[in-house]
Amino acid sequence: MTKALIRLFIRDAENTHDARVREQYGVLSGAVGIACNVFLFILKVVIGLVTGSISIAADAFNNLSDGLSCLISIVGFKVSGKAPDAKHPFGYGRTEYIAGLVVSFIIVLVGFEFFKTSLDRIINPAPVTFSAILVVILAVSMLVKLWMGAFNVQIGRSIDSPVLMAAGQDSRNDVITTGVVILGMVAGQFTTLPVDGYVGVLVAAFIVWAGFGIARDTVAPLLGEAADPEIARSIEKIVMESDYIVGVHDLIVHNYGAGRSLASLHAEVPSDSDFVAVHEVIDEAEKRVWQRTGVYVVIHMDPIDVNNEHVAALRGQVENELQGIDESLSMHDFRVVDGERQINLIFDVVIPFSYDKEAQRDLLLTIRNELQKIDYRYNPVVTFDHQM
Known part of the structure; x- marks a missing residue:
């Protein structure tokens, strides 16, 4: 079905580097998401009202927030597809990440609201009506979400979109939460404990966790990875x-x-x-x-200078010593200033970010000591930098 939708609604679908094609993919994903989530919301609200289940109601409003997230995603893709202009010469592509961040805030807010509601159900228990047909309907909603997850992941991979990949993961999370809701309904038939409230708390916690996960994934590229x-x-x-x-x-x-x-x-x-x-x-x-x-x-x-044999030999000595100290080290911009009593070896060393100031001081001392074992005149002049 995914391939059929792509063929039907997206022109030049293979050209995923084109901003207009990416926008079409994003709009298609958002439109499908809105349709599916509104359908599931209506279905679960009806079930929640019939059964009196707060956990099903929580799951229903989780679907509604997903639908709103899809709408924000569409807006994000529309704006990110705008051509560069004088104010934004590099384009509006990061809007896609901002849309994902807004979506994560909505998800977290919904999770906190239903955490409070579920906690109230634990304090003030109410009976939950159980019906096998309702369980079947919820199982159908799980299948819908499974397909949505696969749909978003496939499109997300096609256009390298972290927002759609996150949407796919969120759909898979919804499958888990709905499964937990079904277990709560079944368990509630065999105990007087407010199982429905406890399950609602678990669902709410899962929603919040998913929201924070999406926020983390969208903030990272905004900060600069x-x-x-x-x-x-x-x-x-x-x-x-x-x-x-x-x-x-x-x-x-x-x-x-x-x-x-x-x-x-x-x-x-x-x-x-x-x-x-x-x-x-x-x-x-x-x-x-x-x-x-x-x-x-x-x-x-x-x-x-690559043709000077003397400089090449010195460069080789320094590279060997660096590899002996730490295989993750590398160097560049090697130069030599010769003298009778002192030979300055000037170079940059690329170090991992795990090297703090103290580790850098220790490394510089180690480099100096190892090189002066070869020739006491060697004076390494080292600049540290990082691989970006």
Whole structure:
């Protein structure tokens, strides 16, 4: 059914990097979500009124909040699909994340409200009517949610949308909460304890937990995440295909919404190269990265001395010592200032974020000691940085 809906409502569905196509996917997902959730809301409200079950009512309003979330998602995709302008030259892609954050707040609010209602049911118990046909109807709603989860996950993967992936996970969470509600209805027939209220508390807690999870997933890209390792490796590999370029470092990727990423990196080239030719090669590398990954990259050229055997030997010694200290360490921008009594080895070391200030001081001392075991004249001048 998912493929049929995509064929019916989305033009040029394969071109998922196109903002207009992404918008169509988002609107389709939201529209399907609204239709399904409104249907489930009406169904469960009726069941809740007939049976007097607060847990079913809680689950019904959870579906209503999901429908509202789908509406906000549609608005988010519509705004994020707007073309860049003078005020926002990088586009409106991050609106999609803001929409996801608003959705998470609504989910958390609904969860807290039904937590209070369920707590009141525990304090003031009321009988719950049980019917096998009602259980069957709730089971049908679970099947609907299972399909919605698979639908959103498939579309979310197609367009690399964290909001739709979160919506898919939320639908799967709803399957679990409805299953718990059914268990509560059944258990309530064999005890005088207010099982329905306890189950309502569990459902409410699950709703709140899901809301916080979605908030976490949408806040992360708004704050600025590290580059996706796969994208980073792809960019570096594409750039390294170029003539003259012998190394890359300091790759930084800025995400302005799905399908809108900008990057910068430093490319090491031999210092005795024809720099006009190198400039052309770098321009070509930037174009290849854009064509293959959809990331707009700016490359800074770093000339290094690769033909000096003495410098190459010193570089090899330093690299070996760094690997012996910690295999996660790497270096770049290596230069040498020779002297009779002191040889300055100037380079940058890329360290993990786990290295705090004290660990950095210890590492610098270790590097100095290990290099001076080779030659007491070695004076490492080290700058620490991080892989972005």
